[in-house]
Amino acid sequence: MKPNLIYIVADDLGYADLGCYGGREAPFGAVSPHIDALAAGGLRLTEGYANSPVCSPTRFAMITMRYQYRLRGALEEPINSRSKGSTTLGLPPDTPTLPSLLREAGYHTALVGKWHLGYPPAFGPLRSGYDEFFGIMAGGVDYFTHCSGSGDHDLYLGEEPHREVGYLTDVLSARAVDHVKHRAERARDGQPFFLSLHYTAPHWPWETRDDAGIAPEVAANLFHxxxxxxxxxxxxxxxxxxxIGQLVQALRDERLLDDTLIVFTSDNGGERFSDNWPLVGGKMDLTEGGIRVPWVAHWPNGIAAGSHSDQHCMTMDWSATMLDLGGGQPHPDFPLDGVSLRGLLQRPADRFERPMYWRMKHRRQRAMRDGRWKYLQVDEHEYLFDIAADARERANLAGRDPRRLQAMREAWLAWDATMPPIPADATVSLGYSAKDMPQR
Structure with a gap:
């Protein structure tokens, strides 16, 4: 029997913000008791990564199961309200995706929450494999007015604007719970579902459920x-x-929890108020704090409680895992870069190594992780770190091991040469110049 699949993605969550990753209790008590319970009842990874240190590129990798650099729309955060009407800045509908391939394998597919992969009419969730969509198209909105940085209302049901009163996090949670209840009978009868639940929390603006009064204050500047x-x-x-606790309870009430794989992560490292200890850096940077993120997987029928692993992985790997578990087949013209972790779920002590690569125009950054070693370049400065011994990236071993540095530099350049070149006009339209991009 195929499992139901739920992909929960937080936005700008720091590596150590959760209790299960060492986060401290807040004055009001435990910050994340329900996510911590999922980790205790399943698998927690300590060295898992996002595909990018910013949100939209990671989402391209997540949905395509391929390096985001293969698509023009996945250049660093080009998709904002100014790109409405663009026919280039978005996920092309003819690109095979995790939901489209799972749908072919018999799944019902739905996205509740943040899309951020281009605007209709050229792009949209319903054009890229989702049967249902409820959420926002933009990268961030006010939690109460549901307006984007341009001031436009940005909450949709399908492709139609939708008005609903409420704090956005609660609105998304309630919709996800309703979706599970609505699909439960069909799931028990043999049609599994794939639900993407993409929160905007804890992305700016910094508004809690009790902060309705400050909504007019941040409406003109969502960066807050x-x-x-x-x-x-x-x-x-x-x-x-x-x-998330309400969603888990709904699965339990509908007798679906044991047959459902829940994967929780963040789209990139934490931002302004996050806790990334012991890592340094954060969102926008290829230091560990920008790309290492929580990964929790819970599936009573497929993962032993209390499992943990230091397996290296990226966002696209977990998407490839879901495709594998769901019986979906990659399109032959779009081979996956993601690697299925299916074996890890049952045998968390088993692990494998394969190099992972990143590039980022911000400060001309590049990075590669291979085993315990990491190659990093920021502007003109190169670094070599033994991450297993130095997770804080404080001891630069480039001068002590120049051969390893050279080998990893050459490996990164060889990988980069396999990625499509950045279109010359894209650098102009996105507001930065070609010199800001990694150079081959």
Missing amino acids: LHGGNVDRYRRMIHHMDEG
Whole structure:
């Protein structure tokens, strides 16, 4: 019997924000008791990564199971309200995706939450494999007005604007719970479902459930640069955690929990108020704090409780795993870069190595992780770190091991040469120049 699949993605969550990753309790108590329970009842990975240190590129990799650099729309955060009407900045509908391939394998597919992969009419969730969509098209919206940075209302049911009163995290949680209840009978009768639940929490603006009064204040500037604090940020995580608890309870009530794989992660490292200990850096950077993220998997019929692993993985690997478990087949013209972790779920002590690569135009960054070693370049400066011994990336071993540095540099360049070149006009349209991009 194929499992139901639920992919829960937080937005800008730090590596150590959750209790199960060493996060401290807040004054109001445990920040993430329900996510912590999923980790205790399943698998927790300590060295898992996002495909990018920013959100939209990671989502391209997540849905295509391929390196995001293969698609023009996945250049660093080009998709915002100004790209409405663009026919290039988005996920092409003819690109095979995790939901489209699972649908071919008999799954019902739905996205609740954040899309951020281009705007209709050229792009959209319903054009890329989802049977149902409820959520936002933009990268971030006000939690109460549901308006984007341009001031446009940005909550949709399918491709139609939808008005609903409520704190966005709670609205998304309630919709996900309703979806599970609606699909439960069909799932028990043999049609599994794939649900993407993509929260905007704890992404700015820094608003909790109790902050409705500040909504007009942030409407003109969602970056909310003058607002927020650690306590408010942790409450945003807690609100999300409460919704996840409600979703798990709905699965339990519908007798679906044992047959459902729930995967929880973040789209990139934490931002302003996050806790990334012991890592350094955060969102926008290829240091560990920007790309290493929580990975929790829970599936009573497929994963032993209390499992943990230091297996290296990326976002696209977990998507490839879901495709594998769901019996979906990759399209022969779009071979996967993601590697299925199916074996790890039952044998968490088994692990394998394969190099992982990143590039980022911000400060001309590049990175590669291979085994315990990491190659990093920021601007003109190169670094070599033994991450197994130095997760904080403080001891640069480039001068002590120049041969390893050279070998990893050459490996990164060889990988980069397999990625499509960045279109010359894309650098102009996105507001930065070609010199800002990694050079081959």
